[in-house]
Amino acid sequence: MKEWYNGKERNGHVEAREKVRNEIALVKKHSLYDNLAITRYDYYLRFLLKGILSGIVAGMVGVAFRLVLTEGDMWRNGLLTWARSVPLWGWLVLPWLGAVAGAFAGWLTGLAPEAAGSGIPHVEAVLIGRRELVWWRVIPVKFIAGALAIGAGLSLGREGPTVQMGAAAGQLISKYCSRSKTEALNLIACGAGAGLAAAFNAPLAGVIFVLEELRRNFSPYVLGGAFAASITADLISQKILGPLPTFRLKELLPVPLNTLPLFVILGILTGIFGVLFNRTLKGSLAAADRLKLPRWLKAAVLAFMAGIVGYFLPQVLGGGHQLAEEVLWGRVPVNIIPLLFVVKFLLTMFSYSVGVPGGIFLPLLVLGALLGSLVGQVGGLFVPWYQGLGPAFAVVGMASYFVAIVRSPLTGIVLIIEMTGSYQHILPLLLTCMISYLVAEALGCLPVYEMLLERDLAKEEGKSLATESKEMVAFEVAVESMARACGLRVKDLNLPDDCLVVAIRRGSRELIPRGNTKLIEGDHITVIAPEYKAAAINEALIKATRCRI
Numbered sequence: 282m283k284e285w286y287n288g289k290e291r292n293g294h295v296e297a298r299e300k301v302r303n304e305i306a307l308v309k310k311h312s313l314y315d316n317l318a319i320t321r322y323d324y325y326l327r328f329l330l331k332g333i334l335s336g337i338v339a340g341m342v343g344v345a346f347r348l349v350l351t352e353g354d355m356w357r358n359g360l361l362t363w364a365r366s367v368p369l370w371g372w373l374v375l376p377w378l379g380a381v382a383g384a385f386a387g388w389l390t391g392l393a394p395e396a397a398g399s400g401i402p403h404v405e406a407v408l409i410g411r412r413e414l415v416w417w418r419v420i421p422v423k424f425i426a427g428a429l430a431i432g433a434g435l436s437l438g439r440e441g442p443t444v445q446m447g448a449a450a451g452q453l454i455s456k457y458c459s460r461s462k463t464e465a466l467n468l469i470a471c472g473a474g475a476g477l478a479a480a481f482n483a484p485l486a487g488v489i490f491v492l493e494e495l496r497r498n499f500s501p502y503v504l505g506g507a508f509a510a511s512i513t514a515d516l517i518s519q520k521i522l523g524p525l526p527t528f529r530l531k532e533l534l535p536v537p538l539n540t541l542p543l544f545v546i547l548g549i550l551t552g553i554f555g556v557l558f559n560r561t562l563k564g565s566l567a568a569a570d571r572l573k574l575p576r577w578l579k580a581a582v583l584a585f586m587a588g589i590v591g592y593f594l595p596q597v598l599g600g601g602h603q604l605a606e607e608v609l610w611g612r613v614p615v616n617i618i619p620l621l622f623v624v625k626f627l628l629t630m631f632s633y634s635v636g637v638p639g640g641i642f643l644p645l646l647v648l649g650a651l652l653g654s655l656v657g658q659v660g661g662l663f664v665p666w667y668q669g670l671g672p673a674f675a676v677v678g679m680a681s682y683f684v685a686i687v688r689s690p691l692t693g694i695v696l697i698i699e700m701t702g703s704y705q706h707i708l709p710l711l712l713t714c715m716i717s718y719l720v721a722e723a724l725g726c727l728p729v730y731e732m733l734l735e736r737d738l739a740k741e742e743g744k745s746l747a748t749e750s751k752e753m754v755a756f757e758v759a760v761e762s763m764a765r766a767c768g769l770r771v772k773d774l775n776l777p778d779d780c781l782v783v784a785i786r787r788g789s790r791e792l793i794p795r796g797n798t799k800l801i802e803g804d805h806i807t808v809i810a811p812e813y814k815a816a817a818i819n820e821a822l823i824k825a826t827r828c829r830i
């Protein structure tokens with residue numbers, strides 16, 4: 282009997298040790314560095330090198346896309362000038378050519394449906410394991426169809442396509458240089474940030490976009506990789522396109538403190554119109570879905586209508602870069618701003634709803650500049666010392682309208698500062714963005730990319746959206762102030778059975794998590810889970826670690 286108990290006890294110890302060895306092997310295999318024989322520093326340097334490679338590919342693709350779009354704008358403007366010389370039938374030239382380009386863009390998008398629209402919601406879905414990214418299909422379709430759609434005059438921006446193509450560039454590098462799924466996802470995010478940096482010559486905004494919108498954590502690997510990729514992409518952009526900011530401004534007048542009440546009004550106005558933008562966009566997408574027409578036909582009809590509108594009001598066609606610069610230089614009179622805003626707003630809604638490649642960053646920045654200029658010029662009509670401040674209000678309006686729509690305040694503020702090269706209006710910029718953010722939140726409207734992501738995923742509800750493979754993925758979340766997880770023990774998080782908490786980073790220390798380990802504000806929790814369940818587990822972690830007040 283004694284020997285039997287001793288044997289059972291020995292077997293129990295063997296099973297326990299075997300279980301521990303299996304878990305350690307799992308952590309080694311799927312941790313952020315898959316071979317513990319190398320040091321963290323060695324892995325970090327290797328990952329930075331991969332980030333640089335992603336930035337090179339994303340930067341080259343992004344710059345090529347910008348050059349093609351610039352050439353397309355020049356051709357379209359030249360065609361409009363010629364068409365006005367033959368008024369009897371010249372007004373039909375741009376609509377018909379635009380219809381052909383739009384139809385081909387719509388047909389081409391059908392070869393890679395994930396390339397439709399902005400592409401940023403698709404990248405976010407890839408990063409949470411709900412979609413797949415096929416780089417060799419996305420890059421050519423997004424590039425060609427996006428150039429055709431925007432060149433035809435649809436009110437779409439270059440940043441969404443560039444971000445998605447940058448993410449595809451990151452996946453391309455990960456395919457040949459990475460051995461873990463986690464590193465591949467990080468490189469996809471870094472490539473997306475590099476795409477934004479190349480699109481707007483804004484490297485810091487590209488980094489913050491990765492941290493604030495795509496990954497939502499400040500992991501040192503993501504942070505370092507995003508910096509390496511964005512800086513590299515921006516170096517390529519500056520080498521080819523020059524070092525100047527995206528928008529070239531004259532020297533702006535200083536803004537006195539007694540103008541702050543007017544900036545408060547601008548913040549309220551951009552917050553309200555930002556919510557209107559998101560809800561109208563959602564409604565236009567729903568209406569387009571109810572039209573049982575092929576994508577190419579919808580794109581052709583809208584491009585034809587855009588050509589007619591553009592013959593009489595060419596400023597509203599395309600992304601609107603030239604219109605934004607005109608507003609920022611103070612060359613758009615106050616009496617025409619409402620007309621430009623309404624037409625540009627509606628054309629953007631219709632253009633995005635047809636489902637061809639194109640983003641909303643640049644059009645919404647143009648709309649924000651128009652709102653800001655309107656408030657500044659109207660204020661100057663009533664208060665003498667407000668005169669001449671229209672361009673300054675336009676800069677602030679761009680940032681605050683972006684914040685109200687996207688709900689990523691750091692990205693919006695840094696993006697506008699880098700795009701305009703204007704650092705002198707930080708105080709009104711921060712005040713206006715804060716107010717627009719609070720107004721948009723109070724009105725209960727989802728951020729635009731979260732709304733688009735939910736809409737996209739709802740179409741596939743009830744279906745398996747990822748292959749149920751044995752591939753594991755690691756991700757990191759931060760415990761925010763006043764989150765439910767603050768003060769809880771790891772075992773009280775009530776996480777699904779299929780995930781394993783493998784590390785807790787607290788400041789510069791890394792803790793080995795145990796069931797009784799108590800979480801505090803600022804902890805970074807690293808979790809591994811099966812890829813096909815990563816989205817559900819990530820959602821559960823976010824609910825536990827994010828402040829919901």
